[in-house]
Amino acid sequence: MHDVTAAQRIASTVLHAAHERQARRVEQISIALGAMTMIDPDQLTFWLEQVLRGTVAEGAEIEIEQLPLIVRCTRCDSESEVAVPDDPIYHLMPFAPACPACGCEEIEIVGGDACVVRSMRITEASDDE
Numbered sequence: 001m002h003d004v005t006a007a008q009r010i011a012s013t014v015l016h017a018a019h020e021r022q023a024r025r026v027e028q029i030s031i032a033l034g035a036m037t038m039i040d041p042d043q044l045t046f047w048l049e050q051v052l053r054g055t056v057a058e059g060a061e062i063e064i065e066q067l068p069l070i071v072r073c074t075r076c077d078s079e080s081e082v083a084v085p086d087d088p089i090y091h092l093m094p095f096a097p098a099c100p101a102c103g104c105e106e107i108e109i110v111g112g113d114a115c116v117v118r119s120m121r122i123t124e125a126s127d128d129e
């Protein structure tokens with residue numbers, strides 16, 4: 001997933017939620033960023049600030065929690081954390097994680113493959129200044 005695409009998706013989630021709750025301002029956005037997305041948190045913050053410019057979420061504090069990639073092996077049934085290689089090649093081709101216990105590539109990703117809004121703090125229209 002590209003950083004800009006992820007930022008646009010996050011922004012749309014945030015702005016939609018802000019609209020639903022009639023937010024006057026979005027003060028803070030918490031994001032869970034999985035290692036498997038290969039997204040650099042600094043890049044994500046940068047792009048998010050760009051796409052939120054001119055919206056109710058402009059200037060919101062952006063908090064990113066990085067989650068490790070967790071896989072479950074379908075062969076030996078072990079669940080392990082897999083380090084995602086920091087190699088630009090994986091921006092061009094998919095990274096195929098293998099089970100660290102038995103080397104099997106028939107694994108299921110159980111965590112760390114998403115980039116989602118975890119929570120946000122807003123000022124509602126009815127709140128006093």
Ligand SMILES: [Zn+2]
Pocket residue numbers: 073074075076077078099100101102103104
């Ligand atoms: Zn295994």
